[in-house]
Amino acid sequence: MKRLGIIAAICALPVMIVMFIGSCTTDPEIPDTLDEEDVKFRIPQGFPTPNYDFALNPITLDGFKLGRKLFYDPKLSRDNTISCGFCHQQSGAFAHINHQVSHGIDGLLGTRNAPGLWNLAWNDKFMWDGGIPHLELQPLGPIDNPVEMDQDLAALLLELAADPEYPALFEAAFGTDTITTQRMTKAITQFQGLMISDNSKYDQVQRGEATFTQQESYGLATFRSKCASCHTEPLFTDRSFHNNGLRPEPTIMDAGRMMITADPSDSMKFKTPSLRNIAITAPYMHDGRYETLMECMNHYSGGNLYQSATLDPALSAGIPLTAQEKSDLIAFLGTLTDYTFISDPKFAEQ
Amino acid sequence: MKTTFRFAVLAAIIASFTFGCKPDPVDPEPTPVNPTNPNSPNIPTGNAIGISFENFVGSDVMLTDDVVRYQNLNGDSFSVETFKYYVSNISFTDNLGNTWYENESYHLINAEDTASLVIYIDSMPAGTYTSMNFMIGVDSARNVSGAQVGALDPANGMFWTWNSGYIMAMYEGHSPSSTASFGLMIFHVAGFTGQYAGQRWVAPSFGANTATVDASNVPLIHMKADLNEWFQSPSVVDFSSMNVENVAGPATAMLADNFADMFTVLGIDN
Numbered sequence: 016m017k018r019l020g021i022i023a024a025i026c027a028l029p030v031m032i033v034m035f036i037g038s039c040t041t042d043p044e045i046p047d048t049l050d051e052e053d054v055k056f057r058i059p060q061g062f063p064t065p066n067y068d069f070a071l072n073p074i075t076l077d078g079f080k081l082g083r084k085l086f087y088d089p090k091l092s093r094d095n096t097i098s099c100g101f102c103h104q105q106s107g108a109f110a111h112i113n114h115q116v117s118h119g120i121d122g123l124l125g126t127r128n129a130p131g132l133w134n135l136a137w138n139d140k141f142m143w144d145g146g147i148p149h150l151e152l153q154p155l156g157p158i159d160n161p162v163e164m165d166q167d168l169a170a171l172l173l174e175l176a177a178d179p180e181y182p183a184l185f186e187a188a189f190g191t192d193t194i195t196t197q198r199m200t201k202a203i204t205q206f207q208g209l210m211i212s213d214n215s216k217y218d219q220v221q222r223g224e225a226t227f228t229q230q231e232s233y234g235l236a237t238f239r240s241k242c243a244s245c246h247t248e249p250l251f252t253d254r255s256f257h258n259n260g261l262r263p264e265p266t267i268m269d270a271g272r273m274m275i276t277a278d279p280s281d282s283m284k285f286k287t288p289s290l291r292n293i294a295i296t297a298p299y300m301h302d303g304r305y306e307t308l309m310e311c312m313n314h315y316s317g318g319n320l321y322q323s324a325t326l327d328p329a330l331s332a333g334i335p336l337t338a339q340e341k342s343d344l345i346a347f348l349g350t351l352t353d354y355t356f357i358s359d360p361k362f363a364e365q
Numbered sequence: 366m367k368t369t370f371r372f373a374v375l376a377a378i379i380a381s382f383t384f385g386c387k388p389d390p391v392d393p394e395p396t397p398v399n400p401t402n403p404n405s406p407n408i409p410t411g412n413a414i415g416i417s418f419e420n421f422v423g424s425d426v427m428l429t430d431d432v433v434r435y436q437n438l439n440g441d442s443f444s445v446e447t448f449k450y451y452v453s454n455i456s457f458t459d460n461l462g463n464t465w466y467e468n469e470s471y472h473l474i475n476a477e478d479t480a481s482l483v484i485y486i487d488s489m490p491a492g493t494y495t496s497m498n499f500m501i502g503v504d505s506a507r508n509v510s511g512a513q514v515g516a517l518d519p520a521n522g523m524f525w526t527w528n529s530g531y532i533m534a535m536y537e538g539h540s541p542s543s544t545a546s547f548g549l550m551i552f553h554v555a556g557f558t559g560q561y562a563g564q565r566w567v568a569p570s571f572g573a574n575t576a577t578v579d580a581s582n583v584p585l586i587h588m589k590a591d592l593n594e595w596f597q598s599p600s601v602v603d604f605s606s607m608n609v610e611n612v613a614g615p616a617t618a619m620l621a622d623n624f625a626d627m628f629t630v631l632g633i634d635n
Contacts, residue, residue, distance in 0.1 A: 149509055156526045160526070274528070
């Protein structure tokens with residue numbers, strides 16, 4: 016045991032020396048150690064073909080860093096107070112920790128829960144109602160939304176063009192210093208699209224690198240028989256829209272997908288959220304009404320689903336779950352937390 | 366810290382110059398913000414057709430000064446503050462039956478911006494053109510292809526961000542008949558897919574006229590756009606019941622059916 020410690024210390028020594036030398040030359044406030052390899056898009060083992068085509072927006076180091084700077088820059092809001100990162104916090108898998116609905120400019124509240132951000136390149140429709148059909152167009156939603164960032168797009172482009180730093184950063188990323196909507200959102204897409212979550216314990220088990228506990232295994236079996244038809248592996252979403260029997264909040268009466276399609280058969284349908292990182296993205300549901308996973312279990316199993324014409328047929332009688340199954344499911348869902356992803360410094364505010 | 370950063374940026378710029386180690390720019394120089402006429406920066410001298418969009422309300426040349434001076438078929442008086450529309454996917458057919466399609470054919474016509482009112486379709490083969498076809502609005506493909514540039518830059522303000530897609534045509538103004546606050550009139554026809562899609566194909570007739578294109582001739586088509594046509598056929602629009610329409614649905618689809626016949630070719634200068 017002692018010998019092992021000495022070996023470990025010897026092995027660590029060169030690393031420490033390198034770190035020490037490195038610290039002499041690197042500005043500690045700009046841990047700029049990324050290289051092109053770190054910003055390569057990759058498709059995790061077992062994942063389907065992504066929906067977004069990065070061949071049309073090749074990720075570069077400069078493009079990724081520009082996107083990251085934009086993501087964390089409150090300049091994107093009308094009064095320069097709200098950044099994307101304000102509601103999308105890395106430690107909460109880019110959801111808004113402990114916030115039921117999105118908080119925006121002038122202290123205004125939205126009507127829906129800010130979702131976590133990961134594996135976005137596999138999404139084909141964005142927002143709870145799927146109103147945005149393309150990853151590059153997604154940032155325009157919250158930027159323009161009067162209760163989120165409330166920023167006029169043309170004014171924002173002028174503001175960025177007048178900034179002392181941005182023109183050079185756009186030139187580095189795109190060849191010239193012209194700032195357009197397309198360049199801005201392509202840069203943000205390079206950053207957001209690279210947020211890949213594929214190193215949860217679940218993923219490690221799939222790759223043979225870890226094993227589930229007995230309870231997690233039981234939870235997975237229950238999950239596959241009772242939840243997976245909508246929360247389909249490996250993305251843990253079918254990327255479709257369902258009415259999951261939530262009683263509509265009378266002050267909001269959110270029609271969900273129907274607000275986009277104007278089709279009554281879409282009334283109260285919302286996009287199936289991915290369950291990856293679910294244990295750390297409370298509160299839950301499109302309006303953040305449930306604070307715990309147990310409340311979600313009880314919603315589906317409690318026989319008290321809101322009955323309406325568009326209630327998903329799979330839920331018409333609820334999902335019967337025993338107390339043991341609920342607890343097993345929650346144990347399994349805990350294996351979907353990707354600690355590598357939420358601590359990866361390349362996604363952090365610089 | 367700042368100095369270090371500046372030095373690093375400078376070093377990176379120098380390095381890119383010296384070694385060319387950075388990837389090539391991934392896209393060409395785009396047009397600037399709010400381009401008025403991105404597809405025709407220069408007036409061509411041949412192998413082209415010009416289209417002059419001449420905006421009217423009935424027989425009156427449209428003024429966008431927001432003064433209530435117009436009347437629709439329903440009898441509502443109204444003003445015009447904004448009148449904008451996309452013209453896309455333009456094609457011309459000649460007297461031999463050959464059809465020529467403009468590449469990257471997206472134009473934003475804004476009644477308030479005179480520079481946007483005349484567009485030139487260039488690089489055309491010589492021929493005697495007898496008809497044309499275009500779309501009012503933006504095709505669904507471009508609505509789902511990510512952020513676009515030029516006339517299609519969302520910063521031009523003809524874009525919905527929450528139910529993503531282009532506003533095909535926009536009328537804003539005021540009417541004493543409107544029940545909306547301040548008598549506002551807002552017609553934003555958008556929605557690119559499904560039963561309420563807002564694009565419409567149109568083919569205003571040349572009549573007996575033709576447009577003769579050769580290496581030294583650029584015919585000019587005088588294209589009338591009559592806002593009152595938007596409000597009267599096939600459905601008569603009543604401003605007391607229809608005044609703020611900016612969510613894709615049956616009303617915007619009806620307005621789209623209505624604007625499909627608002628274009629008329631007044632004449633062609635050869």
